[in-house]
Amino acid sequence: MPTDMPADSPHGLPDGLPDGLPADASAGLPALVLVGHGMVGQRFLEELAERGVTATHRVVVLCEEPRPAYDRVQLTSYFSGRTPDDLSMTDPAFLARHRIELRVGDPAERVDRAARTVTARSGFTVTYDTLVLATGSAPFVPPVPGRDATGCFVYRTVDDVLAIEEYATRHATAGAVVGGGLLGLEAAGALQGLGLATRIVEFAPRLMPAQVDEGGGAALLRTLTGRGLTVHTGVGTQEVLTDGAGAVTGMRLSDGSEVATDMVVFSAGVRPRDQLARDCGLAVGERGGVTVDELCRTSDPAVYAIGECAQACDGRVYGLVAPGYEMARTAAEAIASGTGRAFTGADMSTKLKLLGVDVASFGDAHGAAEGCLDVVYADSRSGTYKKLVVGAGGELLGGVLVGDAEAYGTLRALTGQVPPVPAEQLVLPSGAGDAKALGPEALPGDAVVCTCHNVTKAAIQACASLPEVKKCTKAGTGCGSCVKLVGQLLPASGDAGLCGCFPHTRAELYEIVRVRRVTSFAELLDTHGREKARGGEGCETCKPTVGSIIASLAPAIGADGYVLDGEQAALQDTNDHFLANLQKNGSYSVVPRVPGGEITPEKLIVIGEVARDFGLYTKITGGQRIDLFGARVEQLPLIWARLVAAGFESGHAYGKALRTVKSCVGWTWCRYGVQDSVRMAIDLELRYRGLRAPHKLKSAVSGCARECAEARSKDFGVIATSGGWNLYVGGNGGATPRHGDLLAQDLDDEQLVRIVDRFLMFYIRTADRLERTSTWLERIEGGVDHVREVVVDDSLGLCAELEALMAEHVTHYRDEWAATLDDPERLARFVSFVNAPGAPDPMVAFVPEREQIKPDLPLLTLGPRRTADLEGTPAS
Numbered sequence: 001m002p003t004d005m006p007a008d009s010p011h012g013l014p015d016g017l018p019d020g021l022p023a024d025a026s027a028g029l030p031a032l033v034l035v036g037h038g039m040v041g042q043r044f045l046e047e048l049a050e051r052g053v054t055a056t057h058r059v060v061v062l063c064e065e066p067r068p069a070y071d072r073v074q075l076t077s078y079f080s081g082r083t084p085d086d087l088s089m090t091d092p093a094f095l096a097r098h099r100i101e102l103r104v105g106d107p108a109e110r111v112d113r114a115a116r117t118v119t120a121r122s123g124f125t126v127t128y129d130t131l132v133l134a135t136g137s138a139p140f141v142p143p144v145p146g147r148d149a150t151g152c153f154v155y156r157t158v159d160d161v162l163a164i165e166e167y168a169t170r171h172a173t174a175g176a177v178v179g180g181g182l183l184g185l186e187a188a189g190a191l192q193g194l195g196l197a198t199r200i201v202e203f204a205p206r207l208m209p210a211q212v213d214e215g216g217g218a219a220l221l222r223t224l225t226g227r228g229l230t231v232h233t234g235v236g237t238q239e240v241l242t243d244g245a246g247a248v249t250g251m252r253l254s255d256g257s258e259v260a261t262d263m264v265v266f267s268a269g270v271r272p273r274d275q276l277a278r279d280c281g282l283a284v285g286e287r288g289g290v291t292v293d294e295l296c297r298t299s300d301p302a303v304y305a306i307g308e309c310a311q312a313c314d315g316r317v318y319g320l321v322a323p324g325y326e327m328a329r330t331a332a333e334a335i336a337s338g339t340g341r342a343f344t345g346a347d348m349s350t351k352l353k354l355l356g357v358d359v360a361s362f363g364d365a366h367g368a369a370e371g372c373l374d375v376v377y378a379d380s381r382s383g384t385y386k387k388l389v390v391g392a393g394g395e396l397l398g399g400v401l402v403g404d405a406e407a408y409g410t411l412r413a414l415t416g417q418v419p420p421v422p423a424e425q426l427v428l429p430s431g432a433g434d435a436k437a438l439g440p441e442a443l444p445g446d447a448v449v450c451t452c453h454n455v456t457k458a459a460i461q462a463c464a465s466l467p468e469v470k471k472c473t474k475a476g477t478g479c480g481s482c483v484k485l486v487g488q489l490l491p492a493s494g495d496a497g498l499c500g501c502f503p504h505t506r507a508e509l510y511e512i513v514r515v516r517r518v519t520s521f522a523e524l525l526d527t528h529g530r531e532k533a534r535g536g537e538g539c540e541t542c543k544p545t546v547g548s549i550i551a552s553l554a555p556a557i558g559a560d561g562y563v564l565d566g567e568q569a570a571l572q573d574t575n576d577h578f579l580a581n582l583q584k585n586g587s588y589s590v591v592p593r594v595p596g597g598e599i600t601p602e603k604l605i606v607i608g609e610v611a612r613d614f615g616l617y618t619k620i621t622g623g624q625r626i627d628l629f630g631a632r633v634e635q636l637p638l639i640w641a642r643l644v645a646a647g648f649e650s651g652h653a654y655g656k657a658l659r660t661v662k663s664c665v666g667w668t669w670c671r672y673g674v675q676d677s678v679r680m681a682i683d684l685e686l687r688y689r690g691l692r693a694p695h696k697l698k699s700a701v702s703g704c705a706r707e708c709a710e711a712r713s714k715d716f717g718v719i720a721t722s723g724g725w726n727l728y729v730g731g732n733g734g735a736t737p738r739h740g741d742l743l744a745q746d747l748d749d750e751q752l753v754r755i756v757d758r759f760l761m762f763y764i765r766t767a768d769r770l771e772r773t774s775t776w777l778e779r780i781e782g783g784v785d786h787v788r789e790v791v792v793d794d795s796l797g798l799c800a801e802l803e804a805l806m807a808e809h810v811t812h813y814r815d816e817w818a819a820t821l822d823d824p825e826r827l828a829r830f831v832s833f834v835n836a837p838g839a840p841d842p843m844v845a846f847v848p849e850r851e852q853i854k855p856d857l858p859l860l861t862l863g864p865r866r867t868a869d870l871e872g873t874p875a876s
Contacts, residue, residue, distance in 0.1 A: 152263070
């Protein structure tokens with residue numbers, strides 16, 4: 001074997017190599033050189049190690065970037081606090097254990113196939129017996145004038161991200177992304193996260209054209225524009241405009257329009273990095289990519305190519321990580337044994353969360369199979385779109401999911417099979433008609449759950465824990481989209497943590513926030529989250545839960561109690577985003593507070609006039625107030641301005657908070673009444689209004705034992721007696737009715753309020769996420785007797801503290817809608833389309849019924865593919 005020819009260079013063996021390793025430890029061994037050390041390159045090294053190749057070969061890796069392999073899929077998480085080191089996928093101990101020589105910042109520049117040598121930029125030359133190219137891809141920058149201007153970037157590496165961050169924070173208030181595919185939306189999310197007004201320019205007629213169809217693209221577009229992005233589709237970039245110093249000032253688009261921007265990020269696709277292969281005479285595809293056979297061998301049997309730089313034997317270049325991992329395994333098997341599992345193509349299924357929106361596609365997502373049918377559910381206003389493609393025999397061929405991808409793991413694993421229930425039942429939302437949700441039990445044992453590593457349900461269930469699954473099968477270590485389904489297939493671990501981000505229960509998090517006065521979700525996650533979750537964004541379970549905890553403790557811990565300011569806005573449930581309940585056709589309901597159900601004729605007239613002037617549907621509810629339905633989002637401030645001016649406040653029908661305190665007319669009017677139930681109901685409702693809790697709270701006050709207000713079916717209910725008031729707790733109506741338990745009896749007004757204060761704060765302190773008082777009371781040890789000991793007898797010495805917390809809430813309460821109307825910045829969020837603030841949403845439509853209105857929303861279709869019908873409209 002020829003001697004390597006080192007040159008003066010800072011590069012060399014990794015720091016993790018064992019001390020005292022002989023200089024000739026690899027002498028005499030065949031040499032394997034890997035060019036490129038990205039995600040696929042690192043996986044290839046792991047596959048080699050598994051097969052013992054690192055023990056029989058000298059392995060040298062030439063890496064272009066100044067750092068070892070990192071998780072490029074999670075690149076955008078850098079803007080959520082993760083560091084480049086957090087993204088690393090390379091364990092120095094692994095390199096040392098397998099004697100892998102990694103040279104970072106020293107890319108290969110020349111391959112001499114005749115001499116079988118590779119020369120790096122530093123001049124370092126190594127001889128190979130086997131060469132593997134994993135050079136990946138390079139961003140495609142359209143050849144438009146101004147593309148090299150100051151303020152133009154690409155979005156591909158950690159260094160790109162660092163450069164974007166530095167320029168954005170110093171020089172930009174607005175940014176534009178050229179390209180609306182996967183990486184383009186990731187880049188747009190990064191710019192928006194940096195506080196820039198962000199727009200996307202996509203040449204195709206829809207976003208993510210490779211993954212979603214017209215209907216999915218329309219749903220995605222609507223959701224993203226609702227989140228503050230400006231989107232241009234069907235237009236290209238003709239020129240980047242600059243000032244006299246050569247810095248970006250705007251863009252000219254192909255439709256002739258000009259848009260102002262301070263920086264441009266090009267993310268218009270990628271091209272295989274195959275120049276090294278071209279220069280040494282290897283065969284490449286017509287559109288690029290090193291051509292390989294089913295074992296990933298190039299036209300030279302001593303040279304392999306894997307990942308995005310390779311054109312597979314089916315003629316495709318695969319840009320996703322999962323196919324790259326499959327190619328890495330195939331090449332490692334071929335090198336180890338001379339044969340292996342053939343790579344002839346890959347599943348292009350993908351599931352991502354882009355700008356907070358779940359997007360997934362799997363199988364034949366575009367319905368290319370002859371004779372296939374589409375089953376479509378489209379709720380365009382809420383941004384939910386689901387399409388399943390089924391074959392003539394009922395087999396599931398593929399699908400597109402936007403906004404709600406909860407069933408992705410199960411549906412993808414069922415691809416090619418006939419689902420156990422009709423496809424139309426699988427696309428309906430929970431609670432709608434005959435909706436069915438398939439659990440993991442519906443999957444056969446041979447169903448592939450992890451496509452990155454071809455791991456079946458049976459293989460996963462042979463393991464006892466998620467760490468064991470990852471170690472033994474590698475499932476969940478690729479793109480990560482299967483992790484939730486993998487967890488559902490495993491036995492319960494006994495982990496009582498709130499979610500995958502926090503090892504603590506909701507009650508424990510409440511105590512941490514209260515005692516340590518934590519005022520932000522990010523601080524709580526970084527200091528008390530699970531190790532792997534720290535620096536991340538949290539999940540849809542913990543964000544609203546922590547948001548509720550901080551809101552309920554806001555006055556006591558010094559936090560801002562307004563739920564739509566700063567970080568708090570991103571933590572809220574859907575209804576809280578616009579301080580109104582979202583209805584099934586995308587309109588909203590308006591529910592002013594009517595304390596105790598008592599209302600003056602003047603206020604009744606105001607409600608009637610508002611309903612008439614805005615064309616709203618009116619309904620008197622069981623909570624003794626009037627709901628107004630059918631408001632568009634941009635109408636909400638106009639409606640509330642009139643209601644607040646008339647003395648109304650938010651009824652908090654949208655929040656996990658106190659809803660209503662019903663009452664009968666009491667002794668003032670009723671000949672059976674023994675106490676003033678109306679006055680007490682008003683006092684209680686005004687005291688606890690806006691109180692955030694684990695779940696909604698309802699109450700009622702009855703003026704006598706006849707119980708006309710149905711107080712015993714409420715979370716806390718009060719019934720008058722000749723001696724005072726009886727307090728019942730833990731009642732519930734709805735699907736699982738429960739009569740409340742008697743907590744205390746014959747209380748005077750002051751005693752009643754004091755015990756209710758304690759009860760509510762004790763519930764908020766100790767209940768689980770989304771746990772009603774009825775469930776909480778049955779779950780806690782000792783039930784109502786224990787609660788009585790705590791809040792009446794003060795057995796734990798907590799009562800003074802509970803009363804103080806409630807006093808803070810009462811003192812600092814301010815109506816959320818009044819606060820919103822006083823602030824122009826807060827009002828700016830109430831638009832259907834950010835780029836057209838005055839335009840109403842054309843999808844919110846109504847038809848007349850009984851002299852009022854009702855939603856007009858045909859949603860479900862089953863029939864041959866009609867993609868043209870899906871552009872921006874519900875399928876019908």
